[in-house]
Amino acid sequence: MSDRKKLLILCVIAIALAVLMLSLGLNSFILRYALSRRIPRLAAILLTGCAIAASTVVFQTITHNRILTPSIMGLDSLYLFVQTATVFVLGSQSQIMTNAVLNFVASGGLMIGATLLLFRFLLRGDEGANLFQLLLVGVIMGTLFSSGASFMQMVIDPNEFQAVQNRMFASFNNVQINVLIPAAVILVLTLIYIFRQAQILDVLALGREHAVNLGIPYDRVTAKLLAAVSLLVAASTALVGPVTFLGLLIANLAREMLRGYEHRLLLPTAALMGIIALVGGQLVAEHLFNLSAPISVIINFIGGIYFISLLLRARTAD
Amino acid sequence: MLSVRNVVKRYGQVTVLDNVSLDIPKGKITSLIGPNGAGKSTLLSIMSRLIPKDGGEVYIEGREIGQWKSSELARKLAVLKQSNHTNLRLTVRQLVSFGRFPYSQGNLTRADEEIVDQALEYLQLDCIQDKYLHQLSGGQRQRAYIAMVVAQDTEYVLLDEPLNNLDMRHAVEIMKTLQNLVEDLQKTVVIVLHDINFASCYSDHIVAMDHGRIVNAGCTEEIICGDVLGPLYDMDFRIEEINNNRICIYY
Numbered sequence: 001m002s003d004r005k006k007l008l009i010l011c012v013i014a015i016a017l018a019v020l021m022l023s024l025g026l027n028s029f030i031l032r033y034a035l036s037r038r039i040p041r042l043a044a045i046l047l048t049g050c051a052i053a054a055s056t057v058v059f060q061t062i063t064h065n066r067i068l069t070p071s072i073m074g075l076d077s078l079y080l081f082v083q084t085a086t087v088f089v090l091g092s093q094s095q096i097m098t099n100a101v102l103n104f105v106a107s108g109g110l111m112i113g114a115t116l117l118l119f120r121f122l123l124r125g126d127e128g129a130n131l132f133q134l135l136l137v138g139v140i141m142g143t144l145f146s147s148g149a150s151f152m153q154m155v156i157d158p159n160e161f162q163a164v165q166n167r168m169f170a171s172f173n174n175v176q177i178n179v180l181i182p183a184a185v186i187l188v189l190t191l192i193y194i195f196r197q198a199q200i201l202d203v204l205a206l207g208r209e210h211a212v213n214l215g216i217p218y219d220r221v222t223a224k225l226l227a228a229v230s231l232l233v234a235a236s237t238a239l240v241g242p243v244t245f246l247g248l249l250i251a252n253l254a255r256e257m258l259r260g261y262e263h264r265l266l267l268p269t270a271a272l273m274g275i276i277a278l279v280g281g282q283l284v285a286e287h288l289f290n291l292s293a294p295i296s297v298i299i300n301f302i303g304g305i306y307f308i309s310l311l312l313r314a315r316t317a318d
Numbered sequence: 319m320l321s322v323r324n325v326v327k328r329y330g331q332v333t334v335l336d337n338v339s340l341d342i343p344k345g346k347i348t349s350l351i352g353p354n355g356a357g358k359s360t361l362l363s364i365m366s367r368l369i370p371k372d373g374g375e376v377y378i379e380g381r382e383i384g385q386w387k388s389s390e391l392a393r394k395l396a397v398l399k400q401s402n403h404t405n406l407r408l409t410v411r412q413l414v415s416f417g418r419f420p421y422s423q424g425n426l427t428r429a430d431e432e433i434v435d436q437a438l439e440y441l442q443l444d445c446i447q448d449k450y451l452h453q454l455s456g457g458q459r460q461r462a463y464i465a466m467v468v469a470q471d472t473e474y475v476l477l478d479e480p481l482n483n484l485d486m487r488h489a490v491e492i493m494k495t496l497q498n499l500v501e502d503l504q505k506t507v508v509i510v511l512h513d514i515n516f517a518s519c520y521s522d523h524i525v526a527m528d529h530g531r532i533v534n535a536g537c538t539e540e541i542i543c544g545d546v547l548g549p550l551y552d553m554d555f556r557i558e559e560i561n562n563n564r565i566c567i568y569y
Contacts (some may be wrong), residue, residue, distance in 0.1 A: 066405075199424030205406055206416060209368055209399050214470070215392025215420040261406045 003258050003265050010272040017279040018042055024287065044175040045282060047187045048243055049274030051236040054194050055229045056247030057254070057263070057270050061205050062222050062229075063131065066255065069247040072135060074142020075111050075233045076242035081145035082107050083167040088152040092163035100176040104183065108238030114141075115230035119223065131222060169294035170241040172282055183239040190231045197225065198263040205261065243296075249303040250274045277302075319344060320365065320395075320474055320506065325374035327360055327530075334360050336530040337374070342474075342523075347500055347507045349517040351541075352527035353551055358510045359400075359478050361527070365508070366397035366476045378474070392420035395474040396467045400482050400510075402459070404451065410462045411447040414438055417469030437469035440495060456483035464492065468499070475499065477509045481516060489513075493520040518542045519563045526550050542566065 022038050059070045086096045086106075096102050118137060153164055200221060203211050212218050236243055254270035281295040281302075289298070320342040327335040335357045342348050350358040363369045365376055367383050376383040378394060386394075396417075414437050418430040426434070438444045441461045451459055460483050467475055475496075481489040493516060499505045500522075511517045517524055517538075524541040526534040534546050541547070542564040544555045556567040 064405075199419075202424065203416065203419055206404060207402075209397075210402075210416070212368055212388070213366070213392065213397050213467075214416060215389035217388045259407070261408055261412070 003260050003269075006257060007265060007269055007272070010269060010276065014272050014275045014279070017276060017283065018046075021279055021283055024283070040175045040177050040180050041172050041282075042279070043184065044172050044180055044240055045278045046275055047184055048170075048172075048236040048240055049246075049276075049278045050191055050271040051187050051232040052243055052247045053250050053254070053270035053274040054191055054267055055232040055236075056251040057267055058194055058201065058225055059229050059247075060251055061201050061263070062225055063135070064205070064207065066252060067248065069251075070229050070233045071242075071247070072142070073115070073138035073230065073233070074140075074145060075115070075230060076237055077142040077145040077149065078111055078114055079107055079237045079242060080168060081149040082110055084149040084152045084156075084164050087160050087164050088156055092160045097163060100174075100179050104179045104238045108183075108234050111234035111237065112231065115227065115234070119227065131226075134226070167241055169296050170243045171294065172240055172278070173291065175240065179239060183235050186231060186235040190228050190235070194225070194228055194232075195267055197221075198267060201225075201263040202261065205263075246274060246277055246296075246299055246303075249299070249306065250277060253306070319377070319379060320508075321377045322361070322365060323375045323377065325361070325364055325376065326372045327357075327364060327369075328372050334530050335364070335371075338530070338532055339374075340525060340532060340535065342506060342508055344506050345500060345504050346522040347496060347509065347520060348523040348525060349521040350508065350510045350525050350527060351512075351514060351517050351550075352533070355529075356527040357530040358527050362397070362476055362478050362508065362510055363399070366395060367391065368397060368399070389420060392470070392472075394472055395476065396470040396472040397476040398463055398467045398478065398480065400479040402463045406451075408451050409448050410443055410451065410454070410458075410465075411438065413451060413462050414443070414447075414465045414469050417466040417471075420470065433471060434469050437465045440468055440498075441465040442491070457485060457488045460484060461488065461492070464495070468495075473505060475505055475507045477507070479510050479512060481511065481513065489516065496520070514542075514547065514566050514568075518566065539564070 021042055022035070026034055055070045060066050060068055083097075083103075086094060090096065096106055118134065118141075153161060156164065200216060203214050203216055204218075204222070204225075206214075208218055211221075250270050250273040253273055254266055258265055258269055260266075277299055278295070281299045284298050285291060285293055285295045322338055322340040322342075325335055325338045326333070338357070338361060340361075350362065352358055360369070364371045365383075367376075367386075367388075378386065378391070383391070411434065414434050415426060415430075417437065418426055418434060422430050435444070438447050441464055443458070443461060443465055446454070446458065451462065454462065460480065464477070464480060467477070477496075480492055480496075484492060496507050496509070497520060500507055509521075511521075521538055524536065524538055525532060526541055526546060528550055533550055534541055542557060544557055547555045547557075547566065551568075553568055558565050558567060
């Protein structure tokens with residue numbers, strides 16, 4: 001089967017699931033109300049699906065590592081830390097926790113600010129960005145933030161912990177339209193930027209020396225792409241919570257499925273898989289588990305099974 | 319013209335290149351030779367802007383390498399380092415097509431395709447052009463990467479130990495290909511070589527390096543003689559003339 005055909009099939013599945021999600025259990029009494037809730041939810045899912053896919057694919061291409069995801073930069077740890085610290089210091093009834101727009105601006109702004117600071121700090125040197133230094137700092141900061149968050153979660157009032165817990169897992173159940181719009185603007189623009197770099201990403205995948213030889217200003221291009229990745233992660237995390245868990249699965253599935261290497265195909269394939277996984281996961285969470293299990297748990301469960309089957313298959317092939 | 323002026327490279331306390339100045343003659347094959355750790359590969363990497371230098375200048379056509387736009391330079395100078403591996407699922411043809419990126423930014427025109435065809439033919443890869451890189455032998459893969467550099471169609475071609483992993487037949491073929499590039503297409507080729515006899519038989523100009531300095535530079539006859547090579551490698555050389563080629567016996 002050709003890569004284009006595979007892409008088309010994924011497209012059909014994604015659309016079918018999206019329609020199912022919008023229409024399941026709909027009747028004329030609740031039509032208006034249900035749609036006013038379901039359309040923003042679907043939009044949030046589409047956006048985050050694309051964002052996770054693109055950020056992970058780009059991140060893996062830049063780092064030449066297929067088992068890394070942008071979560072290694074520690075942005076979702078920072079998010080959790082900010083949420084926990086806010087509840088810990090100001091309480092769960094504070095403006096930042098109850099006002100969705102304020103929360104989005106505060107946590108999203110902090111994540112973007114932190115990345116910019118990190119980049120500024122590391123791009124100062126004459127030799128340009130040292131990618132792995134940048135990642136190491138990210139790992140260390142991520143660990144620091146997640147330890148800080150766990151510490152506060154230990155000592156916090158159990159009732160207040162509930163408010164933190166709601167933020168610990170990605171959730172599409174309560175997407176607010178006035179948060180969705182600014183997030184959508186950021187995400188769509190960044191996604192367009194990344195897609196336009198598809199052919200440069202192909203060259204970057206060859207390795208640093210080949211990319212320089214072929215005339216790519218390597219340090220500048222990778223710094224810009226990393227900034228775009230951080231923007232995607234920051235905006236989608238601020239919108240629905242920590243979501244990078246899905247990236248590893250869909251990026252590898254997409255690379256596995258395609259014959260070619262081109263990012264022109266790889267990016268949309270991974271994005272469609274992200275959408276299918278999220279919409280499918282959300283449908284299962286809503287209708288099978290009645291929202292008692294978070295979507296990340298469901299997707300990680302299925303993803304885990306897939307990876308084990310991959311390992312077993314590789315074993316029998318040897 | 320490719321010239322190096324007072325180039326210095328240090329890694330911490332260790333000076334790898336110590337005030338190196340050098341002119342690469344145009345339209346010739348120049349070999350960089352010398353013992354391990356002499357700084358040959360480092361010099362090649364600096365000449366091709368793969369690594370930054372700590373001092374000095376590299377001029378290409380009179381313009382300092384840092385003043386060139388990276389994309390412009392990629393149409394003037396191509397470089398290939400010795401260890402090339404990728405985990406991308408690429409066919410030979412797709413890899414060679416990357417050589418056209420500086421011209422077409424990934425959207426290959428018919429003219430680009432023709433140049434890719436020629437490069438494949440030049441390296442005798444046309445019959446395996448649709449094979450994936452990971453299916454190839456080390457030597458075939460090496461030739462595929464060289465074909466990419468040929469497709470890049472630059473005036474200067476810099477190669478770091480291109481004969482690694484190659485058996486004698488393919489090594490000779492590569493050197494002959496490089497000679498053709500120089501003779502037919504007036505390219506300037508700079509290679510780092512370990513096999514002194516390959517350097518002797520195929521290069522026009524040889525630069526001998528040791529301890530980060532240029533010990534000697536000149537045409538092949540001047541360098542391939544016991545007085546130069548003996549102290550350079552710190553061993554005895556016997557040099558015989560066979561078919562107009564100087565062959566070193568040091569085994």
